[in-house]
Amino acid sequence: MKTNRILMATSALVAGTTAVWAAGHVEMADSMTLVSWGGAYQSSQQKAYLEPYLEMNPEISATWDESSPQAVARMRAMYEADNVTWDLVDVVASDAIRLCDEGLAMEVDHDEILAPAPDGTPASEDFGDLIVSDCFIPQIVYSTTAAYRTDVEAWNGETPSDICALFDLETFPGTRTLERRPINNLEWALICDGVAQEDVYDVLETQEGQDRAFAKLDEIKDETIWWSSAAESIQSMADGEAVIGSSYNGRFFSAIVEQDQPIAMLWDAQVFDLDGWIIPADLPDDRLARVLDFVYFATDTQRLADQAAYISYGPARASSAPLVGDHAELGVAMAPHMPTNPANATNPFVYNYTWWADYRDDLDAKFQAWLAQ
Amino acid sequence: MTDATAGPRPNSDAGGKDKPSGPMLAADGTSLKSSLARSMRRQKIKALLLVAPLLIFIMITFIIPIGQMLFRSVENQIVSDTLPRTVVALDSWDAESGDPPSQAVFAAMARDMVVATELNNHTSLGSRLNYETTGLSSLFRQAGREVDDFGEDHTDAFEEIDPLWVEPATWVTMFASDNWVEAHAEWAERAEAAGFGFDELPPPFEFSEGVQEPLPRTSAMFADFARVLRVEDEETPAEEEPWNIVYLSLYEDLAADPSAPSAYDGETRALLEEALAITDTMGPFDYQAAFEEIDEDWLGYDLWSTIQTFSPSYTPGYFLASIDRQLTPDGVEVVDDDRKIYGTLFLRTMVMSLMITFSCILLGYPVAWLLANLPMRTANVLMILVLLPFWTSLLVRTSAWKVLLQQQGVINDLLVWLGLVNDASRLALINNQTGTIIAMTHILLPFMILPLYSVMKTVPPSYLRAAKSLGATNWTAFWRVYFPQSVPGIGAGSILVFILSIGYYITPEIVGGTKGVFISNRIAYHISSSLNWGLAAALGSILLALVLVLYWLYDRIVGIDNVNLGG
Incomplete structure (x- = not known):
């Protein structure tokens, strides 16, 4: 770290520009505001990233703001008021794309600001395809996946084996619970209507394809509780209100492993999604310098692997995967619970961010209209 | 007030002969009217100065921000600001011809795009236009990467x-x-x-x-x-x-x-x-071909007609979208049936808010009557029970209803245990309109009870006794004597409950399922997720206008003087 900072300073001196790297020369701010999701996820970041960082830099004070769910709107409001109080914001990839499009997030050169892997692989290769936007610094891979209750009598001993069990009311009767948005649901509907995975977005682009997906969802519409926060879906499955449904894999992990609920994962057609940092655009030099220093540390191979000891989300670096160990409190091996674990990722669905950036507004209107019918 | 100052005048009829003709004079010789007006003016200024701090505070923190937000519902400068040359060049393009615009338009677009890309605002323009036509967001993002090579x-x-x-x-x-x-x-x-x-x-x-x-x-x-x-x-x-x-x-x-x-x-x-x-x-540069090479949609009709339709600095587009209409080059059109949603939601919000208000009246009236008529000590205990929900988080109360009302929940379990309901056909009390009405009635009940109570407290019990002693039955005495005096409380409570309930979105979101959500849920979505603040502002403006219309109707029918918020 020290050498890195000195390097930064010298290169800045040599270059003599006011570019990002001059930040190494500028006084670093001694406080920062990090924005995250609260709950178990934020505390995993606190333990894996922030606590070790604060130990190295005891003069720093850091505050959390649990505003990630509203990050996009809050950031736009801050920029309009010209008073940006956040230094580093945790968002899902689609929000990162939106913030980048709006010019509210800083574009970064991943190789320049992030640590290379221990074997020297540059960061951009280590993160690979997960860098879905120039502003986005990936942290974890999570998945939206389905799970089911293991004690449903009406199923006569049958257990769901693929995602289409969601739509199979004959074999698997009972209430479903799905997210109240078109993303993922339309894709699953098409897959279960016989569309090959790689054709899903081509089909969904057409009016007929959209009608087809909604027609498939119509079959289970009246049997579905539509959730808007992931906790609702877990709650309704734990209470037996729903027997099969979707949520984030980390939420299911805590219901199954930590709370011992009779729920089993159905990894089939799980949809990978990403969560990571963005740095607000146009931060003052001293704050930017502090944030870059923190990000360099918090996204290195070891730190990303450490986070997996607290929550079952896969580290975004390829080089972190072999370092994933046991759960810090429960002692169970975390690897089998990772969405990226080969046994779980036999049939993942590849989510198309740029496609959804285009179609989100339109399909959301259609989806809400369909729900309201 | 000014009429009153002219008051002495009629006297001139009675003893007009004694008084000098012309205006009455004050002691200092100026006309009485103007000296009165001056002192009144001084008083008015004093009063204005006294309220000024609050007035300025409200202006700065409430009226101006709300005005700015509502202004977004028509503001559309982003297109002409980002694409100044294109907007001018596109003026002469005839959308109906079906041909792509001329080289000059593409040349203007290339220049605008280079500047916009350098300033990094081509993508926010793309998001803006994507609200109108799907696909433009990535078209602009992609072109931003290529256009500097032109x-x-x-x-x-x-x-x-x-x-x-x-x-x-x-x-x-x-x-x-x-x-x-x-x-x-x-x-x-x-x-x-x-x-x-x-x-x-x-x-x-x-x-x-x-x-x-x-x-x-x-x-x-x-x-x-x-x-x-x-x-x-x-x-x-x-x-x-x-x-x-x-x-x-x-x-x-x-x-x-x-x-x-x-x-x-x-x-x-x-x-x-x-x-x-x-x-x-070197030959001339073929802008059109260069754009086509990025994506053939650049030659498409959709893109250019959208830019042309939305190039003015102010647009009715957001308001049209909030009533399920859209602006097209051919004028205003109704959107396809599979996208119609806002009309339904506005109607539902109004109807369900009225239902919630009525159920609050039904449940709140007897409670308020009890509070007003029980001995002080008992009434105080009851009052704490009424206020208790205020001290509990809204989310906790709403989630509690979820536990109570769901099909595997407390109420259904109880009904099944009592044998009132068959286990196979448990009641659907939540994730529908019933759930929203039950939970919202509970949450808003104190807003009905408190004004009712404060009004009922002022009705002397002797009136009822007098009515009865004159031969009225219990019902007549209540209906003809007591109830009319409590109407101002009902009015105040109803306005509070109704206005609060049309703005609620957390509770409907959690317990409303698909059929029990309100228009505010959509406003929240457009503010926080889709970032379509223009549409959110238009929806909000319509909601505000609807409330004002209802308020006006209420004033015409019941009379706003007939409202008593207590005291």
Whole structure:
């Protein structure tokens, strides 16, 4: 770290520009505001990233703001008021794309600001395809996946084996619970209507394809509780209100492993999604310098692997995967619970961010209209 | 008030003979009317000054922000701000012809896009237009990556003729005024002296006289180049090679007017004359083909008609969208059935809020009556029970209803246990309109009870006793004597509950399922997720207008004086 900072300073001196790297020369701010999701996820970041960082830099004070769910709107409001109080914001990839499009997030050169892997692989290769936007610094891979209750009598001993069990009311009767948005649901509907995975977005682009997906969802519409926060879906499955449904894999992990609920994962057609940092655009030099220093540390191979000891989300670096160990409190091996674990990722669905950036507004209107019918 | 000051006048009829004719005078000889008016004015100013702090506070924190937010529902400057040239060029395009626009429009778009990409606002324009036509977001994002390469070959050709062309100094010599060169040198000196942390912007670029006219395209583009460089990177044209599009503009200027170099002198003239040769070796740049190569949708009708329709600075588009209509080149059209949602939601919000208000009246009235008529000590205990929900988080209360009402929940379990409901056909009490009405009635009940209570407290019990002693039955005494006196409380409570309930969105979101959500849920979605603040503002404005209309109706029917919020 020290050498890195000195390097930064010298290169800045040599270059003599006011570019990002001059930040190494500028006084670093001694406080920062990090924005995250609260709950178990934020505390995993606190333990894996922030606590070790604060130990190295005891003069720093850091505050959390649990505003990630509203990050996009809050950031736009801050920029309009010209008073940006956040230094580093945790968002899902689609929000990162939106913030980048709006010019509210800083574009970064991943190789320049992030640590290379221990074997020297540059960061951009280590993160690979997960860098879905120039502003986005990936942290974890999570998945939206389905799970089911293991004690449903009406199923006569049958257990769901693929995602289409969601739509199979004959074999698997009972209430479903799905997210109240078109993303993922339309894709699953098409897959279960016989569309090959790689054709899903081509089909969904057409009016007929959209009608087809909604027609498939119509079959289970009246049997579905539509959730808007992931906790609702877990709650309704734990209470037996729903027997099969979707949520984030980390939420299911805590219901199954930590709370011992009779729920089993159905990894089939799980949809990978990403969560990571963005740095607000146009931060003052001293704050930017502090944030870059923190990000360099918090996204290195070891730190990303450490986070997996607290929550079952896969580290975004390829080089972190072999370092994933046991759960810090429960002692169970975390690897089998990772969405990226080969046994779980036999049939993942590849989510198309740029496609959804285009179609989100339109399909959301259609989806809400369909729900309201 | 002014009528009252003129009060003494009628007296003149009675004893008019004694009084002098003309206006009445005060002791100091000025007319009584004006001296009264003056003292009244002083009082008014004093009163105004007393309320001024609150008034200013409300203006700054409430009225102005709300006004600004509502203004967004019609504001649409982003299109003409980001694409100034294109909007002008596109004016002459006939959308109905079905042909893509002319090369001139594509050329204007290329210039606007280069500037927008450098300023990094082409993508927010893409998001804006994507609200109207699906697919434009990625079209703009993609073009942003490519458009700075437009004219690359022409830049190379200039460089081949003379390497001096890629020297920033060449361009500065050609265009910059002496003033600017001097100011720039001073600025550079200060920057050198200050070292790191120097954040003074360089001086804005100035053309020297007469250099712009011979090369109109080039100088216009160069002006943009210098401006963007200054605000975006805090740099100056003295340090940076111009964009490709500047070279392309120079090529077009030279091709259009081969005599242009003669307007210059010295080295610049020689360079330009030498560069004239480029018009023989290079063909004109095909903007249309270049855009087509990025994506064939650039030639499509949808993109250009959307830009044309939404190029004015103010648009009714958001308001039309909030009533399930859309603006198209052919005028206003109803959206497809599979996207109609806002009409349903507005109606549902109104109807369900009324239902919630009525159930609050039904449940709240007896409670308020009890509170007002029980002995003080018992009433206080009851009052705490009424207020208790205020001290509990809204989310906790709503979630508690979830536990109670769901099919595997407490109420259904109880009914099944009692044998009132068959286990297989448990009641659906939540994730539908019933759930929203039950939970919202519970949450809003105190807002009904408190005004009712404060009004009932002031009704003397002796009135009821008097009615009964005059022979009224219990019902008649209540209905003819007590109830009319409690109406102001009902009015106040209803207004509070109704207005609060049309704005609720957390509770409907959690317990409302698909059929129990309100328009506010959509407003929240557009504010926080889709970032379509214009549409959110339009929906909000309509909601505000609806409330004002209902308020006005209420005033006409019940009378606003008949409202008592207590005291």
